[in-house]
Amino acid sequence: MTADVAPLALSSVTLTLPSSAGPVNILRGVDLDVAAGERVAIIGPSGSGKSSLISVAAGLERPTSGTVSLFGQDLSKLDEDGRARLRRGRAALVFQSFHLLPNMTAEENVAAPLEIARSPNALPTARDWLAKVGLSSRLTHYPHQLSGGEQQRVALARALAARPALLFADEPTGNLDSRNAGSVVDLMFDLLAECGAALVMVTHDPVLAQRADRIVRMADGKVVQSSAEAAA
């Protein structure tokens, strides 16, 4: 993995989607560069395009125009499989609603992407990561047997077990009470530091945003401010 290639670079990105009321301009010319290991929080009012930005940046959605480079590769030059291959082991995602597979235990949920990436010792590695997030006693529990905070910690272990260079997080604590949110956030920042991973995180929580190295404020589909003091 080359440290000198920017994990993420967006240039003049637009996203326009059709709706019954006509085309909606969701992203209207977004530039964003994220350096290796840099932690960026994206804030802004509801509907300003934060989740859409993450979706386009992670290659889950194609921009209408502009370029998205992930680890130096232009995503528009890759098909869906190519984008998935590029992300695998290097970029990970954590969402507000966890997205754990309901028919798999905690350890199987964490091991699954490692197995897909053919990493050796997937299950022992999964167990190590569940220990890091304080869930050694819940290895064989299914998601419905876990609390919201525990499910989010499994999701975090799953995202970070492959030691990605970039983590995308969309409201990573959105469904948690403030005590659980605080412990998940502490854990996330500790584990990111351990991996040296960059973070692109959407949040409505100003306290969480302040923990980032940089705060990017969006309004109406555009970046309107980008600085360490944006939330002040």
Ligand SMILES: Nc1ncnc2c1ncn2[C@@H]1O[C@H](COP(=O)(O)OP(=O)(O)OP(=O)(O)O)[C@@H](O)[C@H]1O
């Ligand atoms: N598939 C779609 N088709 C049309 N419009 C959409 C679609 N998805 C999102 N939008 C619109 O795009 C805008 C941006 O949505 P997005 O979810 O990115 O905002 P957000 O800043 O993440 O909002 P929130 O903070 O409420 O989650 C919203 O006005 C939304 O209604």
